[in-house]
Amino acid sequence: MERRDFVKLCAASAAATTLPTAADAAALKTRLYRRALLVDERGEPFRAAQLRVGVNYVFDYPFASTPCFLLRLAKPAAGGIDLKTEGGGTYRWEGGVGPERAIVAYSAICAHKLTYPTRQVSFIGYRDAPSPVAGAGKVITCCSDRSVYDPAAGARVVAGPAPQPLATILLEHDAKKDELVAAGTFGGEMFEQFFQKFGFRLQLELGDRAKAAVEERAVVRELARYSSQWAQC
Numbered sequence: 001m002e003r004r005d006f007v008k009l010c011a012a013s014a015a016a017t018t019l020p021t022a023a024d025a026a027a028l029k030t031r032l033y034r035r036a037l038l039v040d041e042r043g044e045p046f047r048a049a050q051l052r053v054g055v056n057y058v059f060d061y062p063f064a065s066t067p068c069f070l071l072r073l074a075k076p077a078a079g080g081i082d083l084k085t086e087g088g089g090t091y092r093w094e095g096g097v098g099p100e101r102a103i104v105a106y107s108a109i110c111a112h113k114l115t116y117p118t119r120q121v122s123f124i125g126y127r128d129a130p131s132p133v134a135g136a137g138k139v140i141t142c143c144s145d146r147s148v149y150d151p152a153a154g155a156r157v158v159a160g161p162a163p164q165p166l167a168t169i170l171l172e173h174d175a176k177k178d179e180l181v182a183a184g185t186f187g188g189e190m191f192e193q194f195f196q197k198f199g200f201r202l203q204l205e206l207g208d209r210a211k212a213a214v215e216e217r218a219v220v221r222e223l224a225r226y227s228s229q230w231a232q233c
Contacts, residue, residue, distance in 0.1 A: 030170065032184040033062035036218040038070070046220045047178040048072075048098040054128035056223035056230075058108060058117055061169060061182045065202045065210040066191055067108040067117045068169050068182075069140065069151075070220060071126055076100045077152045085188035086111070086163040093154030093165075093187070097173040098180070105169035105182065106140070106155045109190050111162040114197055115144040119205070122227040126151065133233040135159070140166065143233035154187070164188045182218055 038046040038059060051057065051072035058067050079095020096104045108124060109116045115123050124142040127134035133148065134141045139158065140149040147160030155166035167189040172181040195202070195211060202210035223230055 030184055030186040034213050034215050036061055036182045036214045036216060038180040038220050039217045041219055045179045048103055048173060048180055049178055056125045057220050058223050058226040059218040059220045061214045061218045064212045064214060065206055068105055069108045070105045071151055073102045073152055076102050077104055081154045083154050083156055083165050091187055093168060097171045104151050105171050107167040109194050110142040110147055111164045111166060111190060112145045112147050114190060114194050115142050117227045119227060121229040121231060122223060123231045125223055125230055131233060141233060143231050
């Protein structure tokens with residue numbers, strides 16, 4: 001091998017092993033699932049304009065048994081926030097979508113004990129008003145372990161024992177139709193641990209559909225209609 005070729009090879013190897021930037025890490029963390037149009041309980045497209053500020057909306061994605069929060073915030077969520085998973089992975093949250101970039105979605109599975117909204121009760125949800133756990137409010141609180149997440153900052157942990165942010169649900173907004181599509185996740189998803197911990201319960205409730213991928217459509221409901229009770233704290 002001639003010296004000039006050796007130098008070129010070394011330079012190429014060095015470039016290939018350069019540590020990723022935060023933006024690169026975000027791309028590496030993105031997981032694409034089957035695209036699902038968000039619809040109402042009648043099967044009609046759920047328009048972004050239907051979202052009310054401060055209201056908890058829930059839809060199942062990317063699996064039939066994994067609930068997610070859909071929120072319209074009072075202010076734009078600009079993004080550009082660097083976050084870290086429990087395993088040390090870094091990613092950049094790029095903000096909300098839709099009008100004023102104020103619409104966000106996150107996995108509703110708490111990152112500590114995997115508390116989630118069930119059909120019977122939810123111990124986790126968005127609190128717009130102040131409370132002993134929520135502080136000044138406008139946060140997602142888990143009453144099982146008093147973990148608190150900021151939905152305007154990539155669901156980063158602001159209080160409690162949760163070791164990482166809630167996983168972000170990748171949303172796409174069609175401005176002409178005002179429709180929303182769920183397309184994937186990024187950040188630290190907890191689905192594998194969730195299925196291991198609650199597999200028996202989910203099997204009783206949903207049978208073989210528990211791990212089925214959501215396809216084409218995901219139904220959006222207010223938390224009050226998704227869970228019979230909401231334990232607020």
